[in-house]
Structures are given as structure tokens and as C-alpha cells.
Amino acid sequence: MSLEFSIEQTNGKARAGRLETPHAEIQTPVFMPVGTIASVKGVPQDTLEELGAQIILGNTYHLYLRPGVETVRKLGGLHGFMTWNRAILTDSGGFQVFSLSQLRKVSEEGVTFRSHLDGSSHFFSPESAMEAQIGLGADILMAFDECTEYPADRARVEESMAMTARWAARSKQYFEQHKHRVPWSQAGAEALERPARQSSAPNPAKAGRNSEPFPASGSPRLTNASSPTYAGQTQSLFGIVQGGMDPALRKESAERTIEVGFPGYAIGGLSVGEPRELTREIVRSTLEHLPADKPRYLMGVGTPEEIVEYANLGVDMMDCVLPTRAARHGLLFTSEGKVSIKQARYARDAGPLDPNCRCRVCQRYSRAYLRHLYASNEVLAQVLNTIHNLSFYLDTMQRVRHSILLGEEYRFLSGAGLDRNLEL
Amino acid sequence: MSLEFSIEQTNGKARAGRLETPHAEIQTPVFMPVGTIASVKGVPQDTLEELGAQIILGNTYHLYLRPGVETVRKLGGLHGFMTWNRAILTDSGGFQVFSLSQLRKVSEEGVTFRSHLDGSSHFFSPESAMEAQIGLGADILMAFDECTEYPADRARVEESMAMTARWAARSKQYFEQHKHRVPWSQAGAEALERPARQSSAPNPAKAGRNSEPFPASGSPRLTNASSPTYAGQTQSLFGIVQGGMDPALRKESAERTIEVGFPGYAIGGLSVGEPRELTREIVRSTLEHLPADKPRYLMGVGTPEEIVEYANLGVDMMDCVLPTRAARHGLLFTSEGKVSIKQARYARDAGPLDPNCRCRVCQRYSRAYLRHLYASNEVLAQVLNTIHNLSFYLDTMQRVRHSILLGEEYRFLSGAGLDRNLEL
Numbered sequence: 001m002s003l004e005f006s007i008e009q010t011n012g013k014a015r016a017g018r019l020e021t022p023h024a025e026i027q028t029p030v031f032m033p034v035g036t037i038a039s040v041k042g043v044p045q046d047t048l049e050e051l052g053a054q055i056i057l058g059n060t061y062h063l064y065l066r067p068g069v070e071t072v073r074k075l076g077g078l079h080g081f082m083t084w085n086r087a088i089l090t091d092s093g094g095f096q097v098f099s100l101s102q103l104r105k106v107s108e109e110g111v112t113f114r115s116h117l118d119g120s121s122h123f124f125s126p127e128s129a130m131e132a133q134i135g136l137g138a139d140i141l142m143a144f145d146e147c148t149e150y151p152a153d154r155a156r157v158e159e160s161m162a163m164t165a166r167w168a169a170r171s172k173q174y175f176e177q178h179k180h181r182v183p184w185s186q187a188g189a190e191a192l193e194r195p196a197r198q199s200s201a202p203n204p205a206k207a208g209r210n211s212e213p214f215p216a217s218g219s220p221r222l223t224n225a226s227s228p229t230y231a232g233q234t235q236s237l238f239g240i241v242q243g244g245m246d247p248a249l250r251k252e253s254a255e256r257t258i259e260v261g262f263p264g265y266a267i268g269g270l271s272v273g274e275p276r277e278l279t280r281e282i283v284r285s286t287l288e289h290l291p292a293d294k295p296r297y298l299m300g301v302g303t304p305e306e307i308v309e310y311a312n313l314g315v316d317m318m319d320c321v322l323p324t325r326a327a328r329h330g331l332l333f334t335s336e337g338k339v340s341i342k343q344a345r346y347a348r349d350a351g352p353l354d355p356n357c358r359c360r361v362c363q364r365y366s367r368a369y370l371r372h373l374y375a376s377n378e379v380l381a382q383v384l385n386t387i388h389n390l391s392f393y394l395d396t397m398q399r400v401r402h403s404i405l406l407g408e409e410y411r412f413l414s415g416a417g418l419d420r421n422l423e424l
Numbered sequence: 425m426s427l428e429f430s431i432e433q434t435n436g437k438a439r440a441g442r443l444e445t446p447h448a449e450i451q452t453p454v455f456m457p458v459g460t461i462a463s464v465k466g467v468p469q470d471t472l473e474e475l476g477a478q479i480i481l482g483n484t485y486h487l488y489l490r491p492g493v494e495t496v497r498k499l500g501g502l503h504g505f506m507t508w509n510r511a512i513l514t515d516s517g518g519f520q521v522f523s524l525s526q527l528r529k530v531s532e533e534g535v536t537f538r539s540h541l542d543g544s545s546h547f548f549s550p551e552s553a554m555e556a557q558i559g560l561g562a563d564i565l566m567a568f569d570e571c572t573e574y575p576a577d578r579a580r581v582e583e584s585m586a587m588t589a590r591w592a593a594r595s596k597q598y599f600e601q602h603k604h605r606v607p608w609s610q611a612g613a614e615a616l617e618r619p620a621r622q623s624s625a626p627n628p629a630k631a632g633r634n635s636e637p638f639p640a641s642g643s644p645r646l647t648n649a650s651s652p653t654y655a656g657q658t659q660s661l662f663g664i665v666q667g668g669m670d671p672a673l674r675k676e677s678a679e680r681t682i683e684v685g686f687p688g689y690a691i692g693g694l695s696v697g698e699p700r701e702l703t704r705e706i707v708r709s710t711l712e713h714l715p716a717d718k719p720r721y722l723m724g725v726g727t728p729e730e731i732v733e734y735a736n737l738g739v740d741m742m743d744c745v746l747p748t749r750a751a752r753h754g755l756l757f758t759s760e761g762k763v764s765i766k767q768a769r770y771a772r773d774a775g776p777l778d779p780n781c782r783c784r785v786c787q788r789y790s791r792a793y794l795r796h797l798y799a800s801n802e803v804l805a806q807v808l809n810t811i812h813n814l815s816f817y818l819d820t821m822q823r824v825r826h827s828i829l830l831g832e833e834y835r836f837l838s839g840a841g842l843d844r845n846l847e848l
Binding site: 347 | 806
């Protein structure tokens with residue numbers, strides 16, 4: 001089995017579970033830091049490990065454009081390429097195609113779009129999105145979907161949702177036929193062997209040098225590409241429920257996606273500009289239609305208070321750029337509320353950023369120092385701010401899990417103000 | 425004693441020594457990473473510790489402008505402000521005033537200059553530069569000097585050198601009268617107590633929160649401001665030899681600086697645009713006039729091959745922005761020569777950056793990954809590149825020291841090409 005999900009404990013609608021993937025067992029509910037192009041911006045991989053990140057997310061759209069799927073595949077997939085040996089999930093590319101690229105043209109076949117980097121033209125279909133994600137080699141990949149814009153009328157949402165359902169079936173079919181080609185499975189590693197040797201052949205001296213201490217050129221150390229651990233294991237494909245802000249269409253989308261059949265289900269198409277209340281309502285109603293014995297992934301949310309709320313509603317997996325992006329804007333989440341570290345009031349504040357946080361930033365640096373780094377535009381500001389915000393999110397989710405196991409409900413102290421307007 | 429220097433072993437002109445400062449014992453010859461405004465750009469302090477940095481440098485000019493001396497002083501000096509508990513050296517501000525600021529006006533009294541940040545007008549004299557450096561609280565501070573421009577005629581160099589000698593005497597006098605005010609000495613900590621309490625008084629709730637786990641507001645954890653360790657200890661002031669590219673004027677400058685009397689001597693005014701051969705010649709000839717029993721600090725050089733060469737000539741301390749600045753430009757120093765990581769040839773190179781390096785970057789990441797980070801303008805590129813380059817410099821200096829102790833001469837393998845043209 002390449003994916004096993006078991007629920008250890010439920011508490012109301014919340015669940016504490018374990019998700020076994022080829023590279024790691026994940027304790028759920030889990031927050032997944034976003035590592036857009038194979039890097040969680042500013043944070044070295046060993047620091048991510050230290051923070052307790054169990055699974056990180058890569059963006060297929062970004063990685064497809066740069067460095068390109070073939071480069072990542074040849075280096076053992078994302079695990080080998082970025083030397084991250086815990087779990088990875090890649091999104092379908094659908095959301096970025098819709099939010100970042102210009103001049104996209106959608107047809108039943110797929111999406112033609114222009115790169116936000118250089119304007120070059122590209123095409124994603126369910127099949128090519130699967131091909132890309134197999135080459136990237138994440139533990140979990142996502143069916144290709146259309147992220148419906150907001151607002152949209154019912155006819156448009158229905159049509160879009162129906163196409164996503166058809167794309168889900170095509171995604172699954174292509175994936176099932178090609179999943180053995182993942183770079184780190186036994187078969188994948190063998191398929192990889194030939195081109196890798198060819199590419200190093202023109203320069204034997206260099207290949208020789210690279211082979212020590214690396215095991216062999218083309219197969220970097222940490223991929224375990226030929227390790228029996230991954231023999232016969234494959235990636236797992238999750239389906240995505242769309243349906244806009246219409247509970248009935250969400251229900252229909254859930255039913256049609258479940259009919260295709262996946263080992264896990266995501267709720268997509270939220271955080272696209274709708275009011276928060278509406279997000280909550282749609283999450284709540286959609287969750288009712290997802291199977292209880294499969295992992296449920298809510299894509300792209302949210303604030304610290306929201307991730308707690310959604311975990312309490314029965315969501316098992318979440319990702320969001322908020323902790324990392326806010327960090328780059330000097331906006332820090334703490335147990336006492338949000339801190340905008342750029343403010344002059346912190347210039348001589350000798351206290352820690354968050355007295356209740358045990359991350360290496362709060363254990364060592366003062367608010368005054370963090371404020372100075374930010375005000376001086378020092379790169380270390382981004383590094384330290386990101387470490388803290390991720391620590392806050394990951395710790396929050398761990399506490400939620402702990403509360404579920406204890407049969408309690410986790411809540412932030414009132415007045416933390418973490419949920420207030422976040423304009424970055 | 426606040427500074428003790430002992431020579432363990434000599435080997436030709438090279439010396440392996442120990443320099444005891446209030447915050448750390450330093451093994452020499454030593455390379456000092458540059459932490460311009462209280463941050464070695466992109467590298468967290470614990471990583472610097474891991475790399476074996478024994479002493480880092482802060483730039484008085486930059487710190488004076490931002491965050492300002494008073495802020496640093498109130499937070500326990502640079503050690504407390506940046507929570508770095510090993511040794512620190514601050515430069516005099518002279519070099520930056522001459523290289524960065526606009527519209528400077530030099531008189532016997534001092535230098536009026538405009539901030540490169542906002543154009544505001546400021547004045548540095550030997551006395552105010554000492555006052556600033558006492559507030560910053562480094563273990564070693566530097567006399568205020570004029571860095572003579574290159575090229576300059578003999579009369580100009582002589583006049584400038586003579587003024588630097590007079591400024592050295594004024595620097596020493598002011599320092600001796602005020603050195604008890606350093607933030608971390610017993611007296612300094614007591615003097616600090618009052619303003620710190622006052623500043624926290626308006627907001628008792630906040631002061632109360634900050635006092636746990638921090639010992640007291642205004643005196644952050646890691647300064648040990650009131651620790652008996654530093655009781656009665658002070659900073660140490662080094663003199664700077666100038667004299668342009670004229671060996672006779674260098675000799676005279678050395679003699680006049682020694683006559684003032686300092687526990688250590690620096691060679692300044694080099695790397696100002698002169699040819700490398702000339703730098704070497706001046707270093708060589710100036711060293712002959714410096715006392716053998718005092719530490720010798722060569723300011724602002726150089727390439728990896730140069731720092732080895734200068735250590736072999738008897739220099740004990742060096743600093744340079746090259747490893748950190750080159751890292752930001754993707755130029756990496758390795759045991760096999762320079763690597764410009766941006767090059768497309770590394771796009772699928774699965775080997776480590778330097779197979780002979782044991783830094784955490786070379787132990788984990790491939791050239792392909794580092795190339796991808798750099799090409800994608802990811803912040804992690806700067807972080808990892810800087811860690812490696814600093815590791816290379818620090819390891820190189822450690823190997824030089826080891827060679828001196830063994831009675832051997834350390835040399836790079838021929839063809840490493842580390843000394844070639846470095847245009848950033």
C-alpha cells in the first residue's frame with residue numbers, strides 16, 4: 001500500500017489520524033508549509049525538519065516552468081532534488097494557471113496559458129499535469145481541476161464543476177497507467193538509470209569526482225532511488241471537489257469525485273476572494289459529503305484561528321502561504337496576537353517575540369533585534385520571521401491534535417486577534 | 425587583563441596564537457566574518473557558531489546610523505543586541521566614512537559627512553568614534569583613522585598619516601577615560617540600569633511580560649551584563665597604521681602608533697584600488713615594524729589565497745566581505761576552484777558543491793539545487809551560499825593554523841584558481 005490512513009481518535013467532528021506515505025508517516029491534522037519551487041522561502045531543509053514539518057507542498061505550475069520537470073526527475077524527483085526525505089505533496093497546477101498566468105484559454109481538452117516569467121506558451125491537460133507530477137515524484141499528487149472564479153453565476157459554476165469531474169476521471173486514468181514511472185520507485189529508478197549515465201558520459205573525470213561521496217551521478221544521496229524501501233510503492237492521487245459557493249453543486253461535485261474514486265479528497269476553489277463566512281459555510285457543508293475514512297485536505301487556508309477551526313470541523317490536511325508570506329512582510333503570529341515587527345514601538349523591546357514560543361527565534365532574539373533586521377531590510381529578517389511563523393502554525397496544529405487525543409477542544413485565548421484583517 | 429595574546433608556535437614568520445578577550449578566547453590566525461549592521465547577511469547566529477566563527481566584525485558607521493548607538497547600548501551592547509556571546513570587533517567608522525558617505529569634510533577636529541541612507545549630516549571625531557564604539561561594546565575597538573585615498577601624492581599621504589597618528593593619541597585618551605562605560609562591565613551595567621528602568625516604566629504590563637523569561641527589561645538574557653564574568657573587564661583599543669603605498673611612511677606610521685601604545689595593531693588603508701602586488705609589498709614591509717608580541721590585524725583582505733599568504737607572513741587577524749558578498753553573487757569558493765553557480769552547466773549536476781567540504785551545504789545539497797535556487801532568485805540561495813563560503817574561509821584559516829602548529833606551510837593545491845580576477 002502506498003497510502004494508509006487510520007483515525008486514532010475522534011472528538012466531535014475532529015479527527016486525529018495517521019497518514020502513511022512512501023516517505024513518511026504523517027500525524028494529522030497536519031499543516032503543510034508551502035515550498036513553491038522546491039524551497040520554503042528562506043528556510044534550509046534541516047531547519048524545517050527541526051520545526052517538525054512532516055510534509056511540504058510544491059507547486060507544479062512553478063516547478064514545471066523552473067527548473068522544469070525533466071531536471072527534477074533526473075535528480076530523483078523533488079525528494080532527491082531538494083534533499084527532503086519526508087513527505088511531499090504537489091498541487092495540480094490548476095490554481096496557479098488561473099491565478100498567475102495571462103491569456104489562458106480553457107477547453108475540454110485542457111488549458112493553454114502563458115508563463116508569468118517570460119510569456120512563453122504552455123498547455124496543461126489532466127494527462128500532462130499527471131505526467132508532470134509523476135516526474136516531480138511527490139508522495140501525494142492532485143487531480144487537474146479548474147478553479148472556478150469568484151463570483152460566478154450558477155450555470156458557469158456548474159459547467160466548471162462538471163468539467164473538473166471529467167478531468168478527475170482522466171487524471172486518474174492517466175495516473176494509474178503511468179504511476180510506475182515515479183523516479184523513486186524500483187521501476188522508476190531503473191528507467192532513470194540510462195539517461196543519467198548518458199548525461200554524465202561526456203565528462204568522465206567529473207562523473208568520477210561526483211561519485212564520491214555521492215553514490216552515483218544522476219542519483220543523489222538522499223533520494224534512496226534504488227532503496228528497497230520504496231520498491232513497488234507509488235504516489236497517491238487525490239481528487240478535488242469544486243462547485244463554487246453553491247452547497248448543492250459542492251455536494252454534486254463531491255459525489256462525482258467520489259464516484260471516480262480516490263484515496264483522499266481535497267476541497268478546492270476557496271480563498272478566491274469570497275467573504276470568510278462563506279468559506280466556512282462551504283467547508284462545513286462540503287465536509288458532510290466526504291467519506292469519513294479518507295483524508296480530507298482543505299486547500300489554501302488560512303489564518304491560525306481558521307486552521308484550528310477547520311481541524312475542529314474534521315479537516316485533516318491544510319496548506320497556506322500565509323505564515324511564510326506574512327513573515328516576509330514583517331507580520332508575525334504569536335500567542336498574544338499579531339505583531340507587526342516593523343513598528344517603532346519594538347525598537348528597544350528586549351523581550352522575545354513570543355514568550356510562549358519555544359522556537360529558536362523566540363529563544364534567542366529580542367523584538368528589538370528582529371525589528372532592526374526588518375527595518376534595515378536584512379535577509380536574516382525573512383529567515384527568522386519565517387522560521388517563527390512556521391513554528392507557530394506547526395505548533396498550533398500539534399496542539400490541536402493533542403487536544404483531540406485528550407477529548408478537549410483547542411481554542412486560542414480570546415483576544416489573540418489572529419483572525420483580523422490580513423492585508424499583505 | 426581584558427586582552428591577552430600569547431604565541432603558541434611560530435613557523436617562519438607565521439604564528440599560531442591565542443587571543444583572550446572578555447567574551448571569548450580566539451585561536452589565531454583568525455578570519456573574522458563581517459556582520460555589518462549586527463548581522464552576517466543571511467546567516468543566523470547559531471549557524472555562525474556551528475561554523476566555528478570565533479569573532480565577528482561590526483561596522484561602526486552602519487550601526488551608528490541604524491539602529492543607532494543608544495539603542496544598541498540600551499540592549500546590552502552588540503553582544504546583547506544580536507545575542508552573540510563570542511568576541512566582536514568594531515571598526516572605527518573611518519573606512520566607511522571615506523568609501524560610502526557623500527560630501528565629507530575632513531579637518532583636524534574630525535569628519536563631517538552625510539549619511540548614505542538619508543543624506544543627514546553627522547560628525548565623527550576620534551572622541552565621538554570612541555564614544556560610539558564604547559556604546560556598541562565590542563571586545564576590540566579601533567582607533568579613529570583617516571583612510572588615505574589611492575592614488576595620492578607623498579605630501580598628501582604624509583599629512584594624512586600624521587593626522588591619523590594624532591587621532592590615535594586622542595582616541596586612546598578618550599577611550600582610557602571612558603572605557604568603564606562599556607555596557608557589559610559591572611560599572612557599565614549599573615550605569616545602564618537607570619535609563620533602562622525608566623524606559624520601561626510607562627508600560628508596566630509590558631515590562632512585566634518581558635521580564636519572563638528574560639531576566640529584566642533592558643538587559644536581555646545573553647548579555648550577561650551583570651555577570652561577574654566581566655567584572656572589571658573592559659574593551660581593548662587597537663591602533664591603525666596608515667601611510668598609503670609608501671614603505672617609509674608606513675614605517676613612520678607604525679612607529680608613531682606604537683609610541684601611542686596599543687595592545688594590538690592593524691594595517692589599514694589597503695584594498696583601496698591598488699594592484700595586488702603593491703598590497704603584498706606594503707603588508708610585508710609594514711609587518712616588519714610591528715611588535716612581535718602583539719596581535720596584528722590586516723583590515724579588509726582578501727581572497728582565500730591571500731588570507732593564507734598573509735597568515736604565512738605573520739598576520740594574526742583578517743576580515744573581508746568577499747566570502748559573504750561573493751556568495752550573494754553566486755560565486756563560491758571550493759577546494760577545486762571557484763564555482764559560478766549560476767552557470768547552466770550545473771543545472772543537472774548531482775554532485776556536491778565541494779566534495780572536500782564538510783559544511784552542512786556540501787553535505788546535503790547538490791550543485792543542481794544550488795543553481796536552481798540562485799537562478800530562481802530564492803532567498804535560500806543567499807543563505808546557503810554564504811554558509812558555504814564562510815565555512816570555506818574559516819576552515820582554510822583553521823588549516824593554516826594547524827599547519828603552523830605542525831611546522832608545515834599550508835598551500836592551496838595548484839590550479840585552484842581562487843586568486844583570479846574577482847569582479848563582483
